[in-house]
Amino acid sequence: MAWVNAVIQGILTGGLYALFACGLSLMFGVMKVVNLAHGDLAVIGAYVALGVITVTHIPALWSFVIVVPIMAVLGYGLQRTLIQAALDRGVLITLLVTFGLSVVIESGLLQFINADSHSLGVGESIITGSFSIGSQIQIPYLLLLIFAVAVVVLLGLQYFLSLSRYGRMIRAVADDQEAAQLSGIDYRHVFGIAAAIAFGTVALAGIAYGMYSQFSPTTGTDTILLFAFAAVVIGGLGSLWGTLLGGIVLGVAQQIGAQINQADQVLAGYIVFLLVLALRPQGLTARRAQS
Amino acid sequence: MSEPATERADNDSTPLLEVRDLIVHHGQLRALDRVSLRVFPGEVYAIIGANGAGKSTLLRTIAGLHRPTDGAILYDGKDMTKVRPERRATGGIVMVPEGRRLFGSLTVEENLKVGATYARKGPWTIERVYEIFAWMKDRRTQRTAQLSGGEQQSVAIGRALVANPRVLLLDELSLGLAPVIVQRIYAMLPQILSTGLTVLLVEQDVSQALRVASHIQCLLEGHTTLEGRPSEVTAEQVEAAYFGLSPAAAEGSEALWHGSTPSSRAS
Numbered sequence: 001m002a003w004v005n006a007v008i009q010g011i012l013t014g015g016l017y018a019l020f021a022c023g024l025s026l027m028f029g030v031m032k033v034v035n036l037a038h039g040d041l042a043v044i045g046a047y048v049a050l051g052v053i054t055v056t057h058i059p060a061l062w063s064f065v066i067v068v069p070i071m072a073v074l075g076y077g078l079q080r081t082l083i084q085a086a087l088d089r090g091v092l093i094t095l096l097v098t099f100g101l102s103v104v105i106e107s108g109l110l111q112f113i114n115a116d117s118h119s120l121g122v123g124e125s126i127i128t129g130s131f132s133i134g135s136q137i138q139i140p141y142l143l144l145l146i147f148a149v150a151v152v153v154l155l156g157l158q159y160f161l162s163l164s165r166y167g168r169m170i171r172a173v174a175d176d177q178e179a180a181q182l183s184g185i186d187y188r189h190v191f192g193i194a195a196a197i198a199f200g201t202v203a204l205a206g207i208a209y210g211m212y213s214q215f216s217p218t219t220g221t222d223t224i225l226l227f228a229f230a231a232v233v234i235g236g237l238g239s240l241w242g243t244l245l246g247g248i249v250l251g252v253a254q255q256i257g258a259q260i261n262q263a264d265q266v267l268a269g270y271i272v273f274l275l276v277l278a279l280r281p282q283g284l285t286a287r288r289a290q291s
Numbered sequence: 292m293s294e295p296a297t298e299r300a301d302n303d304s305t306p307l308l309e310v311r312d313l314i315v316h317h318g319q320l321r322a323l324d325r326v327s328l329r330v331f332p333g334e335v336y337a338i339i340g341a342n343g344a345g346k347s348t349l350l351r352t353i354a355g356l357h358r359p360t361d362g363a364i365l366y367d368g369k370d371m372t373k374v375r376p377e378r379r380a381t382g383g384i385v386m387v388p389e390g391r392r393l394f395g396s397l398t399v400e401e402n403l404k405v406g407a408t409y410a411r412k413g414p415w416t417i418e419r420v421y422e423i424f425a426w427m428k429d430r431r432t433q434r435t436a437q438l439s440g441g442e443q444q445s446v447a448i449g450r451a452l453v454a455n456p457r458v459l460l461l462d463e464l465s466l467g468l469a470p471v472i473v474q475r476i477y478a479m480l481p482q483i484l485s486t487g488l489t490v491l492l493v494e495q496d497v498s499q500a501l502r503v504a505s506h507i508q509c510l511l512e513g514h515t516t517l518e519g520r521p522s523e524v525t526a527e528q529v530e531a532a533y534f535g536l537s538p539a540a541a542e543g544s545e546a547l548w549h550g551s552t553p554s555s556r557a558s
Contacts, residue, residue, distance in 0.1 A: 165408065172394045172405045179392040180354060184380035184409035184454060 001136040002259060008137060010255035014231075014248030015147030016212060019205040020224050021231035021243045022154060023198035029238035030174045030194040033083060033094055037101035041199065041223030044105060045071050045206025046215045047113065049120055060120040060211055061127065068203045075199025076192040083195065084188055102221060109217035120210035150247070153201055154240050160197075161240075162202045170194050230273040236283025245284055249276075295360025304425045306367065307489050308353070308384070308458050315345075315352050322348040324513040325362070326433040330458065330506075335480065335490045337504035339497050341533060346493040347389055353491070354386040366458070385456035387495075389463045391447040393435040399446055400431035405461035406450035411444045414486045420449035423482055441472035448476070452483065459483070461492035465499060477503055477515045497529060511535045527548045 020042065027033045034288035035041075050072055056066070078101075086097035122142065124127050129142040139200040173180045173190045180187050209215060209224060227250065235246025250269050257268020276284065292434045306329035315323040330336045338346045346518045351357050351363055355376030371379055374410040380386075394402050403417045421428040423443045430438070433444055444464060451459060473496065480503055484490065494500040500507060501521045508518035509532040517524060517532030530536065 165404075168397070168401055168405055170410060171397055171401075175394040176392050178376075179388060179394065180405070181356070181376040181387050182354060182378050182380055182388060182392075183406045183450065186375070186377045186406070268393055287465075 003135065003256070005137045005254055006255040006259040008139065009143070009195030010252030011248050012139070012143040012147045012251070013255065014244070014251030015150035016143070016205075016208055016247070017227050017231045017250050018244040019146065019150045019153065019201065019208055020228035021235070021247055022150075022157065022240060023201040024225075024242065025235075025238060025243050026147065026157070026194060026198045026201070026229045026234050029189045030089065030170055030234075031079075031083075031087065033087065033098065035198075036095065036098040037105060037220075038202065038228055039220030039223070040102045040109075041071070041074075041202045041220070042054065042106035042206035042209065042224045043109065043215055043217065044221040045203035046118075046120065046210035046219075047109065048203075049207045049210060050118055052180065053120065057079060059125075060122050060207070061125075063120070064091060064204055064207050067207060068200045071199040072196040073204035075197075075202075078199075079192045079195030080126065080188060085205055087191075102225075105215050111251070113217065116216075117214040117216045118210070119214045124212050136144065141175075142211060146212060149208065151205060153204060158240055159202075166190075166193055200239040227269075230269060232283075234273055234276045236282060236285040239283070239285045242283055242285035251286065301455075304331050306330055306365075307367060308491065309363075309365040310353065311363045311365070313352060313364070314360045315348050315357055316360050319350070321350070322513055323359075326510065326513070328508055328515075328518075332488060332489050333484070333487070335484065335492065335503055336489070337494045337500040337507045338510060339495070339500045339507055339533065340510035342495070343512070345387075345513040346495075346510055347462055347478050349510070350386065350460050350491070350493050351388075354384060354388075354460055369406050375547055378397075380454060380456075381411070383411055383455075383457035385451045385454045385458070385462035387444075387447045387462060387464070388556075389466060391440075391443045393443055393446055393450070395436045396434065398432050398434055399427060399438070402435055402446055402450050403431075407453040408530070410453055411455040411457075415452045415455050417453055420452055422450060423479060433501045440468050441476065444468060444472075444476055445479075448479070448483075456488065458489045458491060461490060461494075463493055463495060465494060465496045470554065471518070473499060497533065501529070504525045507534055 017204050024035060024038045027035045045067055046159070049060070049067045052058065052063050052066050053060055082097060082101070083094065086094040127141050127145060132138050139204065161171060169180070169185055169190050173185060173187045177187045180190070205224065209219070230250050231243060231246035233246070234249050235242030235244070249272060253272040254265045254269040258265035260268070308330040310326060310328045312325045312327055313323050314321065314325060326345070326349060328336070338349060340346050348357060352359055355374060359372065365383060366379070366382065394405060397405065400417070403420060406415060416443065426442070427449065435443055439444065466478055477499060480490070492500070504521055506518070507521055509516050509525070509529065511532065512535070517528055518537065
């Protein structure tokens with residue numbers, strides 16, 4: 001029964017990891033940006049949420065209404081300025097720039113806030129509780145909610161990309177920037193839109209993590225970015241549903257590892273990650289570029 | 292630069308598209324060296340030449356995908372030289388690129404919809420494209436990767452048409468296609484032209500170009516070696532201009548020009 005519990009907890013945690021990963025996957029799929037600042041941006045999202053909650057006293061759960069638009073605007077702005085300027089100079093420069101951005105964000109948070117851990121207090125509500133199945137399986141409502149949010153985000157993204165006008169433009173630009181220009185599309189603007197969406201999901205990831213656990217300025221690189229990368233690689237680069245699968249596989253591996261030995265939780269996740277890299281480098285969902 | 296228009300016999304119309312002394316570099320290589328041309332409304336203007344003559348570079352520069360070192364591109368009397376490619380497309384200069392360049396993960400219909408995203412007002416709609424390419428409607432939900440080369444080329448043309456261009460740039464339509472398919476695609480041209488389009492095309496297949504064009508211009512290593520109406524030039528002249536042979540065979544002809552000014556355009 002303990003193993004069943006581990007698998008269920010792993011699947012639910014996988015939702016959180018998928019939320020970490022989908023912005024990373026989208027940015028890579030559309031503009032071939034490997035955003036090394038991804039995790040730090042999620043942490044920024046969490047800090048912004050903390051600030052918003054402190055100032056406005058809205059419930060943590062609803063902070064996304066303000067934080068997501070803020071991060072989306074930041075995403076559009078960063079893409080149109082810093083990231084686009086880097087892209088114009090090449091892939092390697094883009095990698096260096098996002099790495100630099102990561103360092104700047106982390107140092108900035110340490111400098112201007114502090115190294116303390118924070119969390120987004122959900123307060124006394126049903127969401128802090130859990131329900132049980134049988135005697136051994138305890139399912140926290142919060143984790144269930146985060147999983148549901150991840151599925152809704154991925155479904156929404158899928159729906160938006162396949163059916164909307166902007167989604168079609170994003171896919172066209174991801175296929176062939178030059179041909180898109182010949183159809184009158186300003187690919188830099190479309191990149192900006194894609195970045196805004198990616199940053200919106202990053203904000204959700206940050207808020208979800210802040211409610212689920214504690215965050216500090218270094219959480220971005222030592223947890224979120226690494227888990228996001230692992231989920232993306234396991235699931236298959238550029239595939240949205242692969243991201244969810246990757247997150248779930250990572251989550252289950254970690255929980256099973258923890259079941260064997262509490263200290264091996266993170267290690268187990270990375271062993272699976274390495275196995276996938278070695279045996280199936282294209283990821284579990286061997287699809288072509290995200291559609 | 293002298294204004295060649297003053298030499299023209301019929302000055303009743305102004306060029307829709309004009310290229311003046313265009314110089315384009317690919318790194319150190321001078322791909323185009325003072326190439327000029329003037330395309331008038333309703334014309335089918337063909338650029339011919341061997342591989343590496345600079346034909347595609349010329350078309351891509353007109354579409355805005357290359358930045359010229361010097362020279363000017365005028366469209367409808369306005370200087371477009373520094374305008375971004377997407378603004379040229381929405382302004383009415385639309386290119387069918389070499390190699391088709393369809394959006395591979397999109398369906399046929401989605402490719403057309405992308406083409407129509409920022410369309411100008413005009414006669415072309417997705418329905419109209421389905422009318423001239425009859426097979427397309429039934430297969431509109433297929434990914435373009437599943438289509439044959441000729442079908443892909445048709446979708447690429449359709450994608451350009453739905454933007455309702457005034458000038459349609461066709462880059463090497465025949466590339467990689469069977470001759471019979473090429474003929475079929477070129478047979479579409481009159482239908483396309485009947486809606487009032489002007490066509491500037493690049494073609495390696497000289498006989499095909501001579502058949503459809505109302506005006507031809509031959510490039511060799513970035514220079515204009517010949518230009519005129521197909522009826523005015525002889526096969527020998529074309530051959531000489533195409534391969535850069537001695538022009539002796541064509542001596543005395545008014546249509547052979549070793550310069551770059553399109554001053555032979557008197558009709």
